[in-house]
Amino acid sequence: MASLFQLLLLNQKRSLCTKVSTSKWKVKQVTTSNFNESLEEIKTHISSSDFIAISMEKTGSSSTTPWHRVQPFDTAETAYLKASQSAQRFQLLQFAVCPFSVTDSNNFVAHPYNFLLFPRDELKLGMPAYSFLCQTSQLASMARQGFDFNACIYEGISYLSRAQESVAKIRLGTGSPSLAAMKSSSPPTVADTVFVERIRSRIKHWRNTCKNSGAKTSKDEEIINSIRNIVLGNDQFKSRPCLNIDVCSERQVQLILQMIVDFPDDFLPLVIPTKSGTTQAVRIVLANSREDKELLERELHSIEEEEGKKIRGFREVIDLISASQKPVISHNCINDCTLVHSKFIAPLPSEIDDFVSSLCKSFPKVLDVSYLMKKSGTMKKVANIRNALSYVNTHFFAPVDMEIPDQDTEYKGNVDGLDALRLSYLFTKLCSILKISPIVPEFGDRRLASELEDFTNVFHPCSDDIQESSCNEDVSVWTNNTRKINCEHLVFLWGFKFGMTAGMLKSALRASHDIFSGEFDVRFVDKSCAIVVFWQPGLSRDFINVMNGDGISGGLKELVSDGLRVTCYETYRTMCRLGLWEMDLAESLEKALECSLSDKEINSERKSSEIHWCNDNVINFADL
């Protein structure tokens, strides 16, 4: 007992200490002005670290409209749709990255960075975003925390996603169609042979004139040469003579490239693309020697690199993280991952399975700290990292020392984007509390501790404990945390009198029809709409049939006359798929009903699935 008391005392002392030290935490701020040197720095830090914590600040969140958030009654699919709609609409303004290594069980070395982002249209192509949505409340709360919008909009780093980069390259005409795609050679036809021979003799002729032109320098010759240049399509490329050969198909490109190999190796063929991505011409550059050709190739390569860098912008950092294949530590896996995918990889696919497989290619391991906390019983409801950290600090004794080796960060950094650093601190602390060894072995397969593996690549759409959610009306059965129900047993109900509570609605329903004589539950989703769960299978369908049938009578008839509407879970799913995100759920469902009446095929192709009622609603996407 005494020791426990001591522990508590120590604990409090400790929390005081950490509070003091947190105020000293600093993060290196990166804008366009210092992006290039920071990129080099973070490259080495990423490669030398074990984990990378990330955290983002965007222009809005779905928190203002409760039902837009992931709810306990969401399936993996609808949860993904909700997360993806928020990821697509809002814009990233800040991306904090903190590569860190755990050196000892209670010591870690961190390199916190905070990148300010703005989707500036650097290339005048309407990318990365033509327009984006802002939420007034979100901006106001960022302002309260001292976010510098001027710095962000004036000096934020732009970026393009991988998909956008390839589009941009085509439109700018800098992308070279991959030669690999052209290797597929079908047997040459007569036409091919004729074409090749014609081009071959043309190149030969041109080569000879180029080689000889140095000798003769009379005026007439020069004039004739320049006329010939015009006629033949000769030109200069990087102060070397070159010949442009127009082509009409990819096949011809392939033939020319194959033929060039037969010539001495001072030729460098370049493919010139059109705006729409097809090949317009092949430019053949005549280098002075083989060394000169290599020089030219290197030069071109570095130009391409430079341009690519300019196009990719901040995505370089994402690519570095992705290439390192290091585990990424995130606060809310599904929100962060959909955001990263939509901004830096490609537009979000409509199916969750496609999303998961696409994401795993770039980020094989994403660890969700909120889930780790919840699952381990450390903390039930994790609202934000800051609260989680102070909670852990006050409730557990687990001293963790942090080291930020970079002096620059200490002097010039500030507190913006502290969440990534907090996240790495929290993670180390949790590992220490849960007695998990986060230390990644220096050699070998660099696998994570098996306890941690369980928490990677997990989406847990249900972040709310049903008991603590905002609509805690008297619904007794929700205490059963592990009760699973099929979506089929659930119906959505709206159009009841304003100001009703779940209890009132429940008793009104019970009095209205025999179907409600059994066990059922009512919960409000928002002020306009409630869900009813029938614990006895089949009743939900009966209820809907009664509502749609002619034989409606009694109390139910009274309710329906007052405007009561009902629909099955399928409509909710359709609504999510169609992207009908109105303010009120009732309004959205009403619209979804209109649509689903008009085309049934959207509904029929979807298989129904089970949802886990309550908070162990988790889909491990490695299993999928």
Place this chain on the structure above:
Amino acid sequence: MKPRKLHSSILSRALSRALSSSTATTTSPQCGSAFPLKTVTVANFEPSLTELRHHVRSSDFVAIDLEMTGVTSSPWRDSFEFDRSDVRYLKVRDSASRFAVVQFGVCPFRWDHSIQSFVAYPYNFFVFPRQELAGFGPCNEFLCQTTSMDFLARYQFDFNACIHEGISYLSREQEREAIRSLNSTHDSEWSDISKLNDVRDTPSVNMADILFTARMKDKFSEWRDGLLQEQNQSGQIQGTRKDSKQQFQEMFFKTHPALKLDGFTSRQLKLIQLVVKKHFKDLSYFNVNNEVSGSQQIVVYTDSEDELNLLLKEVKEENHRAKEAKIQSAVGFRHVIDLLSSEQKLIVGHNCFLDIAHVYSKFIGPLPGTPEEFVASVNKCFPHIADTKILMNTNFMLQERMKKSKKSLAAAFTMFCPQIAGGSKSTELVSPSHVKVNVEVDDSRSSSWNPGGKHEAGYDAFMTGCIFAQLCNDLGVDFKLHESSKQLAFNEKLRKYINHLYLSWMHGDIIDLNTGDKVANSTPSYNLKRRYPKIMFENIVIIWGFPSNIKAGEVRECISKAFGLTAIVSVYHLDATAVFVQFSKTELVSDFLLLKESLERSNGPISVLHPLAKLLEGGNTCAANYDTYKEICGSPLSETLFADQANKVSMKWKTKLIENKISLSSEEHESSCLHDNANDVALNLVEKIKPNKIDQLRNDQSRGQASPSEIEESCVAEANL
């Protein structure tokens, strides 16, 4: 931010950086002769409003200008040649309802007889749609167009000032709603206090609640007993009060002894409320909202029932007043708009149709569905509006002067008011034909300054006003005659330009705010500059979802092969995914839709070899008449690509379209001689489009004279820009 301002985006970034940094130095407060401008944020809003009220009242006209977070929500929402006036309005409505106003320039101009010059009072308001009143107020979301934000940044717009200190607002409709809800709670409040309905809902089952309730009961009875004793002997229970000092503070509430409750949770407060209600007849619980001290929870001792009722009434009224005051302060920037509206002054803007739409949607109410309704409502609020762009372009004389220069606001300013634009320091002699303007800010008047920051709403409003004054002067309006300047809006020389706004600059469509009619642009030079043929909207088919590599030329080729070389007048790219095809005859629209439908249904060799097959490849090609385009524009959705938008919108009425098509094609199927009938049905469908007056006008002029040859080229070129 108006479309005209986007021209500068062509400038390279580096150049504009240099430009903006130079303007920054001139506008920085350190520079002595910076353009005098009153910047208004939350901090100085109240005094500035009083000041402005005075200036507006004595002014002859008020120039305004707005900066927005964007203009078009997606590329295809831009203004196009193929936009009928009602479609154009829908696009403006979309823009005004999505984007936020971040800066509002107001500049009253007053003619000063004593110095024979105008005096301008430029104000620059930072506006931000913050929600000040829980549950009411501006929409929580607004859109930003990346290029516009970047553009604002280039002109050193202070986003921090805007978001941190921008003035919020309630539209008239939002205010009405807030007051309505206040009144409804006002009525129920009485019963709230006496009945405690909500308290009974929370069951006090847990032990902590029971203990807390008991403790509170003791506390209150102790206090009450103390009070009763105190009447006899004072200062005895001093000791017991001290320990609970933090949570209970003794005070007098309207001459009644009271306890102020502090640091309780809402649940604890509810329990206290319950205890007071249950056990003490002479104590009552109040939730007082005060303008000064905010919300307070107190328990008051009253001697009698009558006294209590009197107090209740008083508290209720006070609470009501406090809430009303809160709503009034939440109205915020709209006070400025109300001022402009109630003073009925002549409002002057530059190409201000979008600006007016923004003013309406932000400060009056949601924008109506048709331009006619909109115009009628605007006219009620602002009876006199003048657009400098109209004055510049409808007047032949002025047109001549503007011929060679650009039409941007800044260019017009240097053109018409060189002596003001250069600052009055310019050495050139001020010619007598130039109107003199002085600027007054905070009671200090100046007649010389450096040019202000372009695209700062306050300075833009000032420029607009100067141009207007000069244009009036050029038209022969004599400010020296006092009467004429007081009744500027009714001046004979000016009258025909008042309340005319460009609905679409590209079309030259002018809308008359008095009547809602569209005025045909009769300026001779205007017709000369038209490059496009007159458009017959009923002859238009919009096609989307075709293979991405097909260009306008190929679309034309495909359709020409099927319908003959003269069938198509022009093809026009809306964006990469959609084209407008204008046929030479209205019947061809339905012919085309029918042919498309039948080709899609049969998979035989004929459909593969058909010239349209190329267009229909992939099976996602959709086509519809012009009304569908209007419907898609009116949709609240906004996808970046038109094809995505159209598919999302049409998902909802897919059946409707299919039904139409099926009924048509089935008729066709039954017998071939019914073919004409089917066509008639289609024709009827198409003819449902009621061309507006201006469109009719245009069509009358042009029927049959459209020459298809070179037009397409120009259209395509335009589209590729």
